Amino acid sequence: MRRFGVKSKLLNRANAAFRLFGEREQVANVIENIEKGVAFRGTNLWILIAAIFIASLGLNMNSTAVIIGQCSFLL
Numbered sequence: 689m690r691r692f693g694v695k696s697k698l699l700n701r702a703n704a705a706f707r708l709f710g711e712r713e714q715v716a717n718v719i720e721n722i723e724k725g726v727a728f729r730g731t732n733l734w735i736l737i738a739a740i741f742i743a744s745l746g747l748n749m750n751s752t753a754v755i756i757g758q759c760s761f762l763l
Contacts, residue, residue, distance in 0.1 A: 728736070746754030 726732075742754065746752075
């Protein structure tokens, strides 16, 4: 019985430490901020298209290296 009490306390502490919904933003505010700060024109659009193309190639080939390379391409 004693072990269950310790396990329960640890789970409660972990749950309190990693509670995600306490600081949740309103969905409407998030969408508004994204639309306000993102420009899908010019160079941004071409980089996005290239990244999608490279990632889809990696997924079709089942190649982890291509997907990781694509992630570093965006940085």
